[in-house]
Amino acid sequence: MTVAEESHFGRAATRLGIAQPPLSQRIQRLERELGVRLFERTSRHVTITKAGTLLLDEARELIARSEALKATALRIRKGESGLLRAALPPDIAGETVAAILADFQRLHPGVTLELHELSTAQQLDQLASHDLDVGLVHHPCDVSGLELGPVLRRELGVLLRRDAPAATLAEVPLAALTGYDLILFHRSGAPALHDDVLTTCARNGYTPATVRHGQGASFIRGLILSTNAVAFSPRDAHPAHTADQDPDITWRPLAGLALTWRHSVAWPQGRSDAAVSAFAEAATRALRGTAAASAEPPPLHLRPAAEFWL
Structure with missing residues (x-):
């Protein structure tokens, strides 16, 4: 030419x-x-x-x-175009998901965000096999080979029937749940977190007679109403804390911040780019803005407190 x-x-x-x-x-x-x-x-x-x-x-x-x-x-x-494969755990509220999507698309309109709903264990497996670029995981978990964004904390409360004695309390001590079964996510989804929850409960005077497995809001609601059971949930992840939204179930904060969910964005070491960084920023802002998440104060312990044996 x-x-x-x-x-x-x-x-x-x-x-x-x-x-x-x-x-x-x-x-x-x-x-x-x-x-x-x-x-x-x-x-x-x-x-x-x-x-x-x-x-x-x-x-x-x-x-x-x-x-x-x-x-x-x-x-x-440079991470300005292409496809980013990302994942969030099932307990993230719809409002937070929408905020992450909107914020990410504002930062990187040329990148297609392929978002999946995966447990922490599934995310770790797919990050290791490079089938996933970035994810939001629950701690504690095995973070070897991963880089992490800021660790954020979401305070947990308890979901219980409105006619339960503990529902009259402004804050519910874990010991006040004695006699109730506990509805918890399946251990395979986040083994270390599952064990950590039960360890913390036992150390604070609550050992559930039975651990029932459930994660969907409607399914958990049905178990609470039909069985002598309670479930832990962040305030933003369940509408039961609003009186006019559920006449049968209520949400109460736990006394002394006994239980918290800890999250951070994770990605394989050495694979960070502008799109991964933008997703981490969007997820962090969304959790702080819509889920009242706060930064984990130092020192940070990402390992479980102990192994809990039933």
Whole structure:
């Protein structure tokens, strides 16, 4: 294309920043590859042939597409375009999910966010296999091989029937739940957190007679109403703390901040880019703004308090 525009090998070579002989050789190789003569050469002039003229527009289009491809690759490398595979745990409220999506798209409109609902264990497996780029995990968990964003804390309360004696308390001590079964997520979803919850309960005077497994809000509500059971939940994750939204179930804070959910965004070491950083920022802002999450004060202990044996 440059030779055609300059009609001179010397000027074209200067413009391209290469020597004239290699340029002439490259034109000859291109002619052999295409099977047509592109230029007529004399000692003084270089004239484009009819075949060369017909191919020139397509050559310009190929050059433009090549530059566009390089620019797109650069944006993907910088995290400004492409696909980001991310995950959130099931207990994240819809308002928080919506805030994360809106904030991320504002920061990186060129990136497609593929968002999944996965337990901490599932996220760790997929981060290790590189089927997931970034996720929001519960602590404690095995964070080897991962980089972490800020660790945030969400205070837990207890969901119970409105006619339960503990429902009259402004704050419920864990010991006041003695005699109730506990509805808890399945251990396979977050083994260390599951054990940590039961350890903390036992240390504070509450050992549930039975641990029932459930996670969906409607399913948990049904178990609370039909069995002698309670469940732990952050305030933002369940509407039962609002009196006019559920006449049968109420949410009460736990005394002394006995239990908290701790989260942080996690991604494989060395794989951070602008899109991962933007997701971490969006998730952190959303948890603080919609879920009343606060920063975990130092020292930070990401390991479980103890193994709890039933």
